[in-house]
Amino acid sequence: MKRLILALDLEERGAALDIAELLKEEIAAIKVNYPLVLSTGMEIVKELSKIRPVICDFKVADIPYTNGKIARIAYENGAKAIICHGFMGKESIEACSSVLATIVVAEMSNEGSGDFFEKYSQRIVELAIDAKAIALIAPATKAERIAYIKSMAPEVKILSPGVGAQGGRASDAIKNGADFVIVGRAIYNSNDPVTIAKKINGEIESTLTSA
Amino acid sequence: MKRLILALDLEERGAALDIAELLKEEIAAIKVNYPLVLSTGMEIVKELSKIRPVICDFKVADIPYTNGKIARIAYENGAKAIICHGFMGKESIEACSSVLATIVVAEMSNEGSGDFFEKYSQRIVELAIDAKAIALIAPATKAERIAYIKSMAPEVKILSPGVGAQGGRASDAIKNGADFVIVGRAIYNSNDPVTIAKKINGEIESTLTSA
Secondary structure (H helix, E strand, O other): OOOEEEEOOOOOHHHHHHHHHHHHHHOOEEEEEHHHHHHHOOHHHHHHHOOOOEEEEEEEOOOHHHHHHHHHHHHHOOOOEEEEEOOOOHHHHHHHHOOOEEEEEOOOOOHHHHHHHHHHHHHHHHHHHHOOOOEEEOOHHHHHHHHHHHHHOOOOEEEEEEEOOOOEOHHHHHHOOOOEEEEOHHHHOOOOHHHHHHHHHHHHHHHHHHO | OOOEEEEOOOOOHHHHHHHHHHHHHHOOEEEEEHHHHHHHOOHHHHHHHOOOOEEEEEEEOOOHHHHHHHHHHHHHOOOOEEEEEOOOOHHHHHHHHOOOEEEEEOOOOOHHHHHHHHHHHHHHHHHHHHOOOOEEEOOHHHHHHHHHHHHHOOOOEEEEEEEOOOOEOHHHHHHOOOOEEEEOHHHHOOOOHHHHHHHHHHHHHHHHHHO
C-alpha cells in the first residue's frame, strides 16, 4: 500500500491531469485545494477521480448549513474525502462527515498557526472523533506534535502535510505515527517527479521496516 | 449609504444574477460563498461585480502560501474583499490583506463555534488589526459579542451575519456597534425580496436615528 498523497497545488487543468497521470502508481490519493478548483472549475475533481481518489482540501470552516453544502458539492463531483477545520464545533464537522469521509485539521504546518492550535488541538481531536471524522491532519514540520495527536486518537488515521518545500521529512512523520504523508511542490516542481515520489515511498518503507 | 449586505447563498447562476439585479438599490455589497462559486464557476464573481461590489466569503484558513493564491484569484475575478479566518496566524491574514481588502472572522454565528471563539476572539482581533484587516465579522445572533468586539477595535468596521434565518435581528446588531448587517435567506427566500430588504434598511435607519 502506498502512503504518499500528492498535494496537487497547480492552477492549470492540463498540467494537473498530466502530473496526476504520471504519478498514479506512486500515490494513494490526490489532494486538491481551492487554487486549482477556482482556476479550473469543480469538474477537475471528477477528472482527477478517474486517476486516483481525490481529497478536497477545502479546510471547510463555516456554519453547519454552509459546510454541508460544500461537502455535498465535493461528493457530487466524485471526491472521496474532504478536509475540514474543527474550530466551528461538532455540528460543523458533522455537516461534512454525514455527507462524505471527513478529515479534520488537528494542527497546521505553518508557524503562525501554533498560537491557537497548540492550545486547542486536544479539544479539536475530541470533537473530530465525536463527529465521526475518519482521519486527522498533523504536520510533518512539527513531528513531535504528530506523536502527541496520535496518542490522543490511536484509532484515527493521521495525514501529514509539510513534507518537502515546507521543511518536514517523511521519515520523521512516519516515525511519529503518521499513516500517510502529503507532498506537493517537492514532487511536481522537480525535474523528475516519479523518481522523487519513488524516493519518498522508499523512505517511508524503510522507516516502517526499521520501526 | 446602505448598510445591508446580501448573502447570496444560492447555487444557480441565473437565479443569483436575477436576485442581485433585483436588489441592487437596496444593498451595499454582495457576499458570495463557496457553494455558489463551486456550482457555477469563479466567473460569477466577475458577473456579480458589475452589479454591486462582491465580498468573497471564503473563510480562508490555510497556510500563507495557499491563502495568498486564493486571495489573488478572488482579486483577479473582481472581488473587492475577502473574508478570512484569524486562527492561522498573522502571516496567513497578511497573505490575503496584501492582495485585497480583508475581513477577519472575529466570531461565528453558530452555537458550536462559541467554544473556541469566545476564548480566543480577543487574540484574533489583535492579529487582524496587526495584519491590516479592514473589517471584522461578528454575529448578530450573539449581539452582546458585537459590542465586546467593537470595544476592542473601535476603528475597524464590523459586519454582522446571522440576521433572519439564523435568528439575529438587524436592530440589535446595529445597536451593539455593527456597521453593516448581512442577510441572505430571509431576503431571497421570501416572496417579495425588495420589500423585505427595504424593511431591513428601514429598521437599520430607525435604529441609527434613535441611537
